[in-house]
Each structure stands twice: as C-alpha cells, then as structure tokens.
Amino acid sequence: MIGNLHGTASRATATRWAWLGALSFAVATVPALAAAQASPVVARDAWVREAPAGRAVTAVFLMLQNAGTTARTLVSGRASVGDTLELHEMKRENGMMRMAPVTGIAIPAGASVELRPGGLHLMLFGLKKPLTVGDTVRVQLTLDDKTTVEVAAPVRRMGGM
Numbered sequence: 166m167i168g169n170l171h172g173t174a175s176r177a178t179a180t181r182w183a184w185l186g187a188l189s190f191a192v193a194t195v196p197a198l199a200a201a202q203a204s205p206v207v208a209r210d211a212w213v214r215e216a217p218a219g220r221a222v223t224a225v226f227l228m229l230q231n232a233g234t235t236a237r238t239l240v241s242g243r244a245s246v247g248d249t250l251e252l253h254e255m256k257r258e259n260g261m262m263r264m265a266p267v268t269g270i271a272i273p274a275g276a277s278v279e280l281r282p283g284g285l286h287l288m289l290f291g292l293k294k295p296l297t298v299g300d301t302v303r304v305q306l307t308l309d310d311k312t313t314v315e316v317a318a319p320v321r322r323m324g325g326m
C-alpha cells in the first residue's frame with residue numbers, strides 16, 4: 166500500500182508542475198533530460214538580446230568552456246522560447262558582414278569558445294512574445310557525444326548586432 170500511496174503523491178506532484186508550466190508564459194520550461202550525462206563542457210555568461218513586440222528573432226551569446234581532454238562540437242540546441250535554435254556565424258561576403266548557419270561549433274580540448282555579437286552566436290526563431298530585461302531564457306545545448314549542457318540566459322538590452 167505504501168507503494169501505491171507514494172505513486173499517487175508523485176502523480177499529484179507531476180500534475181501540479183504541469184499546471185505551473187502551463188501558467189508560466191514568459192519562460193516556458195525545457196523538459197529536463199533525466200538521463201543526461203555530465204559533460205566536461207560548460208556554458209556560462211549567457212545572455213539573450215532583448216526582442217521587442219513583433220520581433221520573432223533574437224540571438225543568444227555565451228561562453229563555452231571545455232575542461233575535458235577531448236575536443237567536442239556543439240551540434241544543436243533548443244530554448245524555452247522560440248520554435249527553433251540555429252548555430253550561426255558572421256562572415257564577410259562581398260564586403261558585407263552576413264550571418265549564416267553552421268553545422269557545428271568546435272570547442273577544442275581545454276579551451277573556450279566565445280559566442281558574441283559580431284561572431285558566432287545562437288539564433289532563436291519563432292518567438293511568440295517579446296523578451297524584455299528581467300526575463301530569463303533557458304537554453305539546452307547538445308554536443309556531438311550526445312551530452313547536453315544547460316544554461317540560463319538573462320535578457321539584455323543591446324543596440325545593434
């Protein structure tokens with residue numbers, strides 16, 4: 166019987182969290198990966214460029230640090246807002262700086278890679294609501310070895326790209 170009672174309590178808790186999730190509008194939750202492995206790669210100093218009403222696109226910047234002895238590659242990601250997340254770089258084309266998707270961002274062993282305005286960045290598409298200072302976006306990144314890295318990215322105001 167104790168097992169049954171415990172099961173019921175867990176379901177009730179799960180339902181309550183599901184409701185909280187449905188009610189939170191500024192920051193939707195990224196489902197946690199129960200079996201996520203610890204990665205020697207960490208993400209820090211993350212932030213998201215503020216997105217005014219009507220703007221469905223924004224960029225995420227952060228520092229990726231690989232404390233391991235094996236090079237890793239960031240291959241994909243998702244966020245608590247927006248439909249899709251793409252890995253982007255800025256490159257010069259006919260004298261103009263343009264951004265373009267890349268298939269991966271290499272993080273050499275024992276090194277850091279900075280995603281910053283004017284360089285590599287994460288692009289969020291399909292924003293349904295404005296992002297303003299005070300909001301926080303949760304970002305989950307997947308590496309080439311299938312490990313994931315999670316980071317909270319506060320919204321910051323910023324002039325241009």
Ligand SMILES: [Cu+2]
Pocket residue numbers: 224253254264265286287288
């Ligand atoms: Cu971009």
